[in-house]
Amino acid sequence: MTDPGPVRPLPAPSFRGTPPFPEAARRALADDQLRTNLRRATMTIRTKRQRAVDERADWEALRVAGAAIKDDVLARLPELLVELESNVTAAGGVVHWARDAAEANRIVADLVRAAGASEVVKVKSMVTQEIELNDALARAGIAAWETDLAELIVQLGDDLPSHILVPAIHRNRSEIRDIFRRAMGGAGRPAPAGLSDEPRALAEAARLHLREKFLRARVAISGANFAVAETGTVMVVESEGNGRMCLTLPEVLITVMGIEKVVPAWRDLEVFLQLLPRSSTAERMNPYTSMWTGVTPGDGPRAFHLVLLDNGRTDTLSDRTGRQALRCIKCSACLNVCPVYERTGGRAYGSPYPGPIGAILTPQLRGIARHPVDAQTASLPYASSLCGACFDVCPVRIDIPEVLIHLRGQVVRQHGWRARIGSDEALLMAGLGATFRSPRRLAAAERGAGLAGRLIARGGRIGRWPAPGMLGRWLRFRDLRAPARRSFRAWWRSTGSGEGQGQ
Amino acid sequence: MTNSPATEHDPAREAILDAIRRAFPDPGPVEIPREYEPAGASVRSLAEIVDRFAERVAEYRATVLRTTHDGLSRTIAARLAERGLRRLVVPAGLPLEWLTDAAVERVRDEPTLSHADLDATDAVITGCAIAIAETGTIILDAGPDQGRRALSLLPDDHLCVVRADQVVDGVPDALARIDPRRPLTWISGPSATSDIELDRVEGVHGPRNLTVLIVGG
Numbered sequence: 001m002t003d004p005g006p007v008r009p010l011p012a013p014s015f016r017g018t019p020p021f022p023e024a025a026r027r028a029l030a031d032d033q034l035r036t037n038l039r040r041a042t043m044t045i046r047t048k049r050q051r052a053v054d055e056r057a058d059w060e061a062l063r064v065a066g067a068a069i070k071d072d073v074l075a076r077l078p079e080l081l082v083e084l085e086s087n088v089t090a091a092g093g094v095v096h097w098a099r100d101a102a103e104a105n106r107i108v109a110d111l112v113r114a115a116g117a118s119e120v121v122k123v124k125s126m127v128t129q130e131i132e133l134n135d136a137l138a139r140a141g142i143a144a145w146e147t148d149l150a151e152l153i154v155q156l157g158d159d160l161p162s163h164i165l166v167p168a169i170h171r172n173r174s175e176i177r178d179i180f181r182r183a184m185g186g187a188g189r190p191a192p193a194g195l196s197d198e199p200r201a202l203a204e205a206a207r208l209h210l211r212e213k214f215l216r217a218r219v220a221i222s223g224a225n226f227a228v229a230e231t232g233t234v235m236v237v238e239s240e241g242n243g244r245m246c247l248t249l250p251e252v253l254i255t256v257m258g259i260e261k262v263v264p265a266w267r268d269l270e271v272f273l274q275l276l277p278r279s280s281t282a283e284r285m286n287p288y289t290s291m292w293t294g295v296t297p298g299d300g301p302r303a304f305h306l307v308l309l310d311n312g313r314t315d316t317l318s319d320r321t322g323r324q325a326l327r328c329i330k331c332s333a334c335l336n337v338c339p340v341y342e343r344t345g346g347r348a349y350g351s352p353y354p355g356p357i358g359a360i361l362t363p364q365l366r367g368i369a370r371h372p373v374d375a376q377t378a379s380l381p382y383a384s385s386l387c388g389a390c391f392d393v394c395p396v397r398i399d400i401p402e403v404l405i406h407l408r409g410q411v412v413r414q415h416g417w418r419a420r421i422g423s424d425e426a427l428l429m430a431g432l433g434a435t436f437r438s439p440r441r442l443a444a445a446e447r448g449a450g451l452a453g454r455l456i457a458r459g460g461r462i463g464r465w466p467a468p469g470m471l472g473r474w475l476r477f478r479d480l481r482a483p484a485r486r487s488f489r490a491w492w493r494s495t496g497s498g499e500g501q502g503q
Numbered sequence: 504m505t506n507s508p509a510t511e512h513d514p515a516r517e518a519i520l521d522a523i524r525r526a527f528p529d530p531g532p533v534e535i536p537r538e539y540e541p542a543g544a545s546v547r548s549l550a551e552i553v554d555r556f557a558e559r560v561a562e563y564r565a566t567v568l569r570t571t572h573d574g575l576s577r578t579i580a581a582r583l584a585e586r587g588l589r590r591l592v593v594p595a596g597l598p599l600e601w602l603t604d605a606a607v608e609r610v611r612d613e614p615t616l617s618h619a620d621l622d623a624t625d626a627v628i629t630g631c632a633i634a635i636a637e638t639g640t641i642i643l644d645a646g647p648d649q650g651r652r653a654l655s656l657l658p659d660d661h662l663c664v665v666r667a668d669q670v671v672d673g674v675p676d677a678l679a680r681i682d683p684r685r686p687l688t689w690i691s692g693p694s695a696t697s698d699i700e701l702d703r704v705e706g707v708h709g710p711r712n713l714t715v716l717i718v719g720g
Contacts, residue, residue, distance in 0.1 A: 037700070040700065040701075041700060041701045044701045045701055057540075058538070058539040058540050061536070061537075061538035061539040062539045064536055064538070065535060065536060065537050065538070065539055068533060068534065068535040068536060069535055071533045072533035072535060074527065074530070075527065075530035075531070075532070075533050076530070077523045077527070078520045078523050078524060081519075081520070081523075082520070091684070096513075096515075097513055097515040097516040097519050098515060099515050099518055099519060103515060147708075148698070149696045149698040149699070149707060150696075150698035153698070166697065166698055166701060168698060168699075169701070172700060173699055173700060176699060199699040199700070199702050199704045200704050200706075202699055203696055203699070203704045203706065203707050204706075206707065207706075207707055207708055210708065211622070211708075214708070215618050215619060215622060228683065231683040231684065233683045233684075239694070239695050239696055239697070239707075240694050240695065240696045240698075240707035240708050240709065241656065241694035241707055241708035241709025241710075242707070242708045244652070244656050244688065244708070244709055245656065245708055245709075248652045248653050248656055249618055249653060249656075259519065259523070266678065266683050267675075267678060267679075269678055270542070270674050270675040270678045271537075271539070273674050273678075274539075274674050277638075281697060283691070284559065284637065284638040284639065284691070285635075285638035285639065285640050285674075285689070285691040286691065287563070287690065287691050287692050287693070287694055287695050287709070288688065288689065288690060288691075288694065288709060289687075289688070289689035290652075290686075290687070290688055290689075291683065291686070291687040291688075291689075292686050292687070293683060293684045293685075293686075296645070296685070296686050298615075298651060299645055299651035299652055299653075299686050300651070300652055300653075300686055308519070310519045310522065314519065314522035314523050314525075314526045315526070317523060317526040317527050318525070318526035318527070323527070
């Protein structure tokens with residue numbers, strides 16, 4: 001084993017400072033390479049997922065059960081968390097509670113220090129990205145090494161993740177080779193000389209680079225896919241074996257999990273172990289799943305710490321419509337089918353949770369139910385065409401379009417139209433409101449629309465027309481059917497039916 | 504590791520539990536419809552189940568070898584020779600007759616091998632707790648013929664012996680038969696990644712070569 005020398009934490013970029021979605025999206029759309037990489041990757045995984053899902057005749061029943069189990073969890077969260085705590089403790093683990101990111105980061109940093117370590121190896125975990133743990137550890141002088149291949153690519157590239165399952169989906173093979181050549185040496189074992197851009201060679205380079213880190217690490221940090229209340233069992237699914245390395249070799253294991261990840265019973269895993277791999281990597285089963293209950297003498301870590309994190313989850317829970325977002329099992333199927341995500345990529349969402357699920361989860365975790373949010377967060381519920389493909393593929397039946405519309409309502413109530421959307425939509429909505437409130441104004445508007453339609457429409461349609469503001473922008477890409485010459489209300493009055501029984 | 508009794512008075516714990524109760528004050532009971540195929544629903548014969556298992560494991564690009572109780576030792580020896588494997592990690596409770604014909608150095612985990620020692624071996628041979636046909640999965644539970652988890656992780660070749668009577672048809676069948684309190688590793692093919700352009704590559708950190716030896720069936 002070579003002496004690692006002094007360990008220096010790598011920089012940990014943050015999503016803070018991402019502009020509101022429309023602006024971030026415009027920048028992403030200008031990047032042809034990004035769009036090519038994304039189109040190819042999402043098309044591949046979409047086709048594979050469909051095949052994997054079609055194999056199960058009972059897929060719909062599994063989805064219904066998965067959604068119901070998660071709803072049951074949300075309804076019984078206090079008792080389930082206490083049960084989980086007591087079973088983990090009985091099996092030799094230690095449970096910690098963290099109200100927010102700062103508290104969780106402090107707990108983890110203290111545990112790493114108490115173990116006398118200045119570095120940790122990490123299993124890919126969404127929740128530790130959410131709390132920006134790597135940055136907090138770096139500030140405490142602790143180097144956190146990401147060990148998932150895609151996370152490694154992101155970390156060495158001083159980059160931000162753009163997909164839940166494949167955080168480096170925005171990078172193609174030659175970009176990855178360049179990052180490895182440039183940055184591996186600064187973090188440990190350098191890339192082999194003459195490294196090619198063959199995926200196999202790149203995977204081999206990652207294996208060699210990380211193996212020495214696995215063998216010397218004394219502390220590992222993971223997230224959790226599920227934790228079973230009735231047994232205290234915690235579970236991580238993965239593909240590469242980096243998870244097994246982290247969960248098995250170090251002396252101390254620290255797992256950070258959102259409080260919504262608990263499931264009531266061991267048996268419930270029969271649902272999620274069928275839903276998750278097929279939705280996520282589009283496989284019958286992912287290569288490796290590890291499950292552990294506390295500590296086992298002579299096998300694996302000698303100390304196990306479980307950090308239960310709130311960080312906005314109870315705020316999310318307080319919203320009757322929005323709370324279904326907490327069912328999410330982080331499979332990323334909704335990203336892969338989303339026409340918006342496919343074109344903008346994940347970083348435009350300004351959060352480790354991109355795509356449709358990010359558009360409903362991020363604003364809620366940031367407290368939209370309780371207080372006005374910043375402009376970037378407020379723009380997220382609008383990052384969707386509401387096509388509904390996300391709901392169709394969601395393994396736990398989260399009605400993402402429903403929550404998007406609900407959150408748009410919250411944004412409007414909190415910020416007013418003017419602040420949110422810009423003056424022309426605000427003006428339009430105010431005008432529509434005034435018109436619909438008065439039968440007289442509505443009748444006048446209908447007459448006006450009929451007349452305007454006759455003047456502008458060609459062949460019954462209004463096409464590209466240089467109208468001012470939003471209407472003109474809208475018509476650049478869409479045709480509008482010409483308004484009827486006579487409105488329904490005018491016709492109804494002319495029949496004289498308006499005065500009778502209406503039969 | 505002992506837990507501090509102070510947990511009960513942890514202000515963060517109380518605050519979170521309180522916040523949950525305030526957020527969702529009067530949840531009604533939730534009914535869970537389980538209309539999916541349950542454990543024990545399979546109508547396949549054991550022979551069909553084992554065939555299905557063999558087929559699905561092979562689809563992950565693992566090597567599947569079928570043999571009999573009497574032929575196992577020779578099959579293992581041939582596979583080790585074919586792969587050129589010399590230093591073989593042997594869990595403490597592995598049936599010795601499995602290795603009668605193997606001409607390799609046996610590395611036992613008694614006294615406990617260091618991680619560096621394990622990393623310097625070529626291969627490991629284990630049994631398993633149970634296997635799932637539908638998903639081509641083997642489940643290790645650190646039983647005597649498998650040893651602690653690190654044994655089947657660091658060597659680059661993993662040979663896993665599966666008896667026909669250990670194979671169940673579906674995921675629910677397997678969960679009903681394993682003990683959650685043991686450390687469990689579910690293995691479906693060799694380690695793999697799709698992180699580069701979603702192109703599947705077998706072999707990253709875990710054993711890059713998985714050989715599943717099915718006995719009987």
